[in-house]
Amino acid sequence: MRFNSLQFAVFLPIVLVLWMVLRGRARQVFLLGASYTFYATWNAPFLLLLWFTTLLDYYCGLRIGATDRPSARKGWLATSLAGNLGILVYFKYGNFFLENVAFISNVDPTPFYLDLVIPLGISFYTFQSMSYVIDVYRREIAPCRDLLQYSLFVTFFPHLIAGPILRAGQFLPQLHREDPVRQEELLRGIELFLVGLFLKTAVADNLAVVVDRVFESPARYSAPTIALAAIMFFTQVYCDFNGYSTMARGLGWLFGFRLPRNFDYPLLRWNPLLFRKSWHVTMGNWFQDYVYRPLGGSAKSDLRFAFNLFITWTLLGLWHGASWHFVAWGVSNGIQLAVYLVVLRRKTWTLPDFTGKRFCGWLINFSLWIPGAIFFRAQTMGEAGVLLKRMFTGAGGFGMPWPWYALMGLLAAIHFASFRYYNEDLLERSGWPARVALVSGMALLIATLGATGRTFIYFQF
Amino acid sequence: MFAAILGGPILLLFLVDRAIVLWRGHWEWVAREVPAQILDPYRIEGILRVTAPGRRNVFLLGDSTMEAGADVGALDRGFAKEGLRFTTLSIGGTPTLAFGFFARPIAALRPAAAVLLVSPYSVRSRGFLEATYTYDVRVVPDLFTAREVLEDPSFHLEGLAEQSNVLFRHRRALQQALAIRWGAESWRHLHRERIQEGIRQSMRRSPLLAWVRGAPDAYPNPNTRAIGLLARRLRAAGSLLIVVESPIHPLTGLFVRPERARAFHETLRAMAKAEGFAFVSAETLPKFQLEDFRDQTHLNDRGRRAFTESLEKILRGRSRAD
Numbered sequence: 085m086r087f088n089s090l091q092f093a094v095f096l097p098i099v100l101v102l103w104m105v106l107r108g109r110a111r112q113v114f115l116l117g118a119s120y121t122f123y124a125t126w127n128a129p130f131l132l133l134l135w136f137t138t139l140l141d142y143y144c145g146l147r148i149g150a151t152d153r154p155s156a157r158k159g160w161l162a163t164s165l166a167g168n169l170g171i172l173v174y175f176k177y178g179n180f181f182l183e184n185v186a187f188i189s190n191v192d193p194t195p196f197y198l199d200l201v202i203p204l205g206i207s208f209y210t211f212q213s214m215s216y217v218i219d220v221y222r223r224e225i226a227p228c229r230d231l232l233q234y235s236l237f238v239t240f241f242p243h244l245i246a247g248p249i250l251r252a253g254q255f256l257p258q259l260h261r262e263d264p265v266r267q268e269e270l271l272r273g274i275e276l277f278l279v280g281l282f283l284k285t286a287v288a289d290n291l292a293v294v295v296d297r298v299f300e301s302p303a304r305y306s307a308p309t310i311a312l313a314a315i316m317f318f319t320q321v322y323c324d325f326n327g328y329s330t331m332a333r334g335l336g337w338l339f340g341f342r343l344p345r346n347f348d349y350p351l352l353r354w355n356p357l358l359f360r361k362s363w364h365v366t367m368g369n370w371f372q373d374y375v376y377r378p379l380g381g382s383a384k385s386d387l388r389f390a391f392n393l394f395i396t397w398t399l400l401g402l403w404h405g406a407s408w409h410f411v412a413w414g415v416s417n418g419i420q421l422a423v424y425l426v427v428l429r430r431k432t433w434t435l436p437d438f439t440g441k442r443f444c445g446w447l448i449n450f451s452l453w454i455p456g457a458i459f460f461r462a463q464t465m466g467e468a469g470v471l472l473k474r475m476f477t478g479a480g481g482f483g484m485p486w487p488w489y490a491l492m493g494l495l496a497a498i499h500f501a502s503f504r505y506y507n508e509d510l511l512e513r514s515g516w517p518a519r520v521a522l523v524s525g526m527a528l529l530i531a532t533l534g535a536t537g538r539t540f541i542y543f544q545f
Numbered sequence: 546m547f548a549a550i551l552g553g554p555i556l557l558l559f560l561v562d563r564a565i566v567l568w569r570g571h572w573e574w575v576a577r578e579v580p581a582q583i584l585d586p587y588r589i590e591g592i593l594r595v596t597a598p599g600r601r602n603v604f605l606l607g608d609s610t611m612e613a614g615a616d617v618g619a620l621d622r623g624f625a626k627e628g629l630r631f632t633t634l635s636i637g638g639t640p641t642l643a644f645g646f647f648a649r650p651i652a653a654l655r656p657a658a659a660v661l662l663v664s665p666y667s668v669r670s671r672g673f674l675e676a677t678y679t680y681d682v683r684v685v686p687d688l689f690t691a692r693e694v695l696e697d698p699s700f701h702l703e704g705l706a707e708q709s710n711v712l713f714r715h716r717r718a719l720q721q722a723l724a725i726r727w728g729a730e731s732w733r734h735l736h737r738e739r740i741q742e743g744i745r746q747s748m749r750r751s752p753l754l755a756w757v758r759g760a761p762d763a764y765p766n767p768n769t770r771a772i773g774l775l776a777r778r779l780r781a782a783g784s785l786l787i788v789v790e791s792p793i794h795p796l797t798g799l800f801v802r803p804e805r806a807r808a809f810h811e812t813l814r815a816m817a818k819a820e821g822f823a824f825v826s827a828e829t830l831p832k833f834q835l836e837d838f839r840d841q842t843h844l845n846d847r848g849r850r851a852f853t854e855s856l857e858k859i860l861r862g863r864s865r866a867d
Contacts, residue, residue: 090702267546274550297738487729516546520553527554528561531712533720 085125087277087331088285088534095122100338104265112232112259115240115339122241123204130203133171134239140167141213142234145220149227157221164217168210176202180406205245207403211370213238216252218374225253233259242335246328248346249366258341265340271511271519276334278526279508284327287495289535291320294488299461302474310475314457316492321460322351325364349503354445356424356452360417367403371396386429390422397421404460409468413459420452562710565719569595575722581612583735585636586678587718589647592632598654601630603860606644606651606775607662609637610791613843614662616853623857629657638743640673645688645771646681652778658863659779660856661772664791665801665809668768669756680704687774688767757800764812772813776820786822787863788813792833792852794841823863830855 085091099118106114124131144164148157173181178198186193216237219225228234237255238244298305298313305313329346336343350363360368376396382389394415401414435441455472462468511519565571575591596602603624605615612635620631634651636643641663644651651659674697682705685694694701707714724730747753765773772788779786790813793801810826817824830852837848844852 090706091699094702270547487724487727516549519546520549523550524553524557528557531558531710531716532561534716 085122087328087335088281091125096335103339108262109232112236116232116236119236119239119241119244123239123244126204126245127201133203133206134209137168137171137210137213138235138238139231140164141217141238142228142231144217145227145234146229148217148220161217161221165214168214172206172210174198175200175206177402177406208247208249209238209244211367212243212249212251215249215370215374219252225256228252228256240341242332242339242341243343246325246332247364247366248329248332248344249370250343254344255341261340265338268512269337269340272509273334273337273339274523275511276337276508277331278334278523278530280327280330280332280334282327282526282530283323283330285530285534288320288324288327290533291316291323293535295320295461299471302471305474307475307477310471311454312489312492314454314461314471314475316488317461318453318457319351319492319495321457322347322363349499352446352500352503354442354449356420356449357428359449360421367400371400371403375399382425382429386426389429390426393422393425394418407463408465409459409462412465412468413456416456416459558710558712561712565711578725579722580732580736581633581635582609582637583732583739584715584718584721585639587715587722589634589636589679590715592634593647593650593654596632596654600655600657601628602654602656603629603631604651604654604656604659605631605633605635605662605856606647606659607635607791608639608667609635610664610843611635611662612637613839614792614849614852615660615856616849619850619853620857620860624860636678637739638676639667639678640669640676641667641768642673642677642688642771643679645684645767645774646677646679648684648771648775648778649681651775652782652784655782656779656784658785658787658860659775660787660789660860661775662789662791663772663813664793665762665805666753666756667791668762668764668766668772668809668812670762670764670766670768671759672755673768674700680708682708684774688770693767761805761808764808769812769816772822773816773820776816776822780821785863787825787859788817788822789825789856789859790827790830792830792837792844792848793827794833794838795835797841823859825859 085095095118099115102114103111103118120131120134123134141164144160144167147160151157178200179193182193182196182198185191186196216225216228216234220227228237233256234252236259237250237252240250240255243250295313295317298309299317302310326347333343333345344366346365346367348362348365350359353359353362376392379392379395380388381392384392395418397414397418398411399414401410401412401417404410404413454475458471458475459468462471510522514522572591572594575588576595579588579591581588603620605611605617612633615631615633617631617633621629624631634644634647641661644661677700680701680703682701685701712719721730721735725732725735776786813824813826816822833844833848833851837844837851839845839848
């Protein structure tokens with residue numbers, strides 16, 4: 085059941101109304117049941133895996149909280165990490181490792197292939213559940229002693245499939261709220277949901293039509309067209325994933341929960357650090373807290389600092405998928421960031437201020453995305469190589485109708501205006517006739533411009 | 546206030562729907578300009594909306610095999626004396642169920658006759674809903690059992706939404722038609738896209754292969770009920786229904802096992818008797834050879850001539866019989 089499906093349009097009002105009617109623990113039991121139902125519509129047997137992860141980390145958290153012996157605490161932490169990473173590696177990376185071992189040892193991997201389907205959202209909920217155990221181990225939060233509430237933290241349907249990745253410390257306290265959802269929360273929820281739906285159905289899905297066309301047969305297109313398609317793909321991923329995250333946040337508001345923001349205008353950022361801090365924020369924070377800082381962060385020598393960044397981003401690339409082209413994408417990001425930050429740390433000069441300084445920074449940053457987008461979109465390293473070669477050596481000429489260029493310009497202008505002036509509270513700020521007009525106009529735009537339903541890109545991770 | 550926030554979009558969507566649906570010039574353009582096999586459900590809605598009712602109409606219904614097999618111009622010329630005007634209502638890859646959903650508007654035009662092309666594949670009992678792009682909730686009780694509705698509620702839910710608003714029903718087609726009118730898109734390009742998409746889909750799930758390898762079809766099913774419904778509606782309108790078995794490529798025919806073909810023929814013959822329509826099996830059509838086909842499904846010009854002549858004979862035979 086996708087957020088942009090009719091099934092969800094039936095599911096959501098029913099769940100929301102009953103949620104509002106119910107009180108106390110019954111309300112949480114109902115929301116958990118609804119979340120399991122939501123997940124079961126994809127693949128019911130994988131609920132067992134979700135339950136396993138939930139129970140394992142709930143129990144490990146309790147055991148860690150119950151003892152002060154370092155060895156026991158480490159043991160329970162290791163149990164949790166082994167369980168979570170074991171599941172993740174088996175389902176998501178099993179065949180990838182098999183292929184690579186077979187390649188190195190020159191053996192045909194075909195007879196050994198694991199016939200597996202990657203459980204939906206596994207990368208998100210295992211990371212979220214792991215973060216809870218690590219936080220308990222670090223004594224940053226107390227262990228949750230309520231299985232119902234812990235299950236809701238892992239399973240709450242708006243974030244279950246593709247994040248945002250929550251921290252227990254953010255979410256669990258919100259479950260103690262007793263007062264009803266306020267009007268302004270509902271309004272913000274509606275607004276965010278509609279904005280997310282628009283980004284997904286009207287922008288991302290329409291861009292996908294062109295992107296697919298170019299990336300499926302690059303030989304038919306000129307070098308500038310491939311570059312434009314790479315930019316469009318980058319925009320598509322942004323609108324697709326940001327659309328999902330924004331809808332998830334909107335749904336959170338409807339149920340009275342604050343879910344963290346996952347994107348903060350990354351496409352308009354003017355240096356690599358700002359860009360990466362504003363793109364998939366919750367995942368970036370996760371890797372920062374649980375990989376980068378334990379490795380030593382920025383407190384060591386330049387070489388170690390660069391190495392830490394490199395490793396963190398390589399793993400982040402691998403998190404996106406079991407394929408070398410994702411690793412290459414992570415590596416390229418890691419190198420860019422390491423070079424930028426080490427130079428920033430070492431430099432003794434300051435560039436004088438001039439008009440358009442940020443724009444120049446943005447332009448450099450922007451030009452670095454394009455090869456990254458190609459690595460991200462390609463299915464294999466070979467395909468990425470073909471696309472890059474074609475982009476730099478292909479024929480000139482703009483092989484796409486001009487309205488596409490105009491449309492990209494218009495989208496960029498709207499996005500920039502939104503960055504400068506928009507605070508996601510237009511409905512709250514408006515009087516009721518304007519609210520009705522805004523919601524109606526948005527619904528009409530979605531109904532008119534939307535493309536036929538596609539799965540969200542980040543569901544595959 | 547929340548009632549207004551919910552009601553506002555509904556009202557606006559309703560007004561836009563009415564504006565498009567009642568815009569006759571738009572549908573005339575659709576009926577005239579949209580080529581077959583590109584935006585078929587949209588094109589058919591256009592044709593049904595602008596065709597004047599009357600006995601001069603004869604509708605040829607089916608999937609792309611009807612589009613490839615029937616030469617409407619030749620039939621118009623052949624029946625010029627009788628004043629008949631032939632129109633093909635075809636949807637690429639569609640099962641027969643689609644024409645059950647169209648039974649009401651087709652019968653409302655009170656045609657002299659409708660010729661429906663069927664094959665064992667087009668009346669299959671599984672995997673046909675995903676290729677059905679039309680819906681009419683008013684005929685659902687005639688086409689589906691309660692169990693069948695509950696087995697796939699998403700299809701009916703989406704169908705209801707599409708029936709309720711033209712933006713949901715033809716959104717993509719409306720966008721593409723607009724792009725055509727603005728000169729940002731061409732029919733030729735859309736046709737090529739459509740073919741490529743068909744190839745991609747076949748590579749992904751190959752529905753024909755899945756059907757051939759699957760268990761025998763169960764009858765009656767929504768596809769066969771659609772034939773019955775169409776027959777009843779047309780009879781009530783004083784129109785004739787002739788169900789013709791689709792010409793089958795000799796190689797494709799080998800994949801359809803004899804027991805499957807036998808069950809199909811027996812079902813259609815029994816239905817023809819019970820529902821009062823004419824059934825013409827492939828045995829009574831000319832024996833189509835490899836050289837009559839342009840691919841494994843569709844007739845070429847030579848096959849098209851032979852099939853059109855057969856249709857003319859069938860129609861003349863039926864009109865004499867009636």
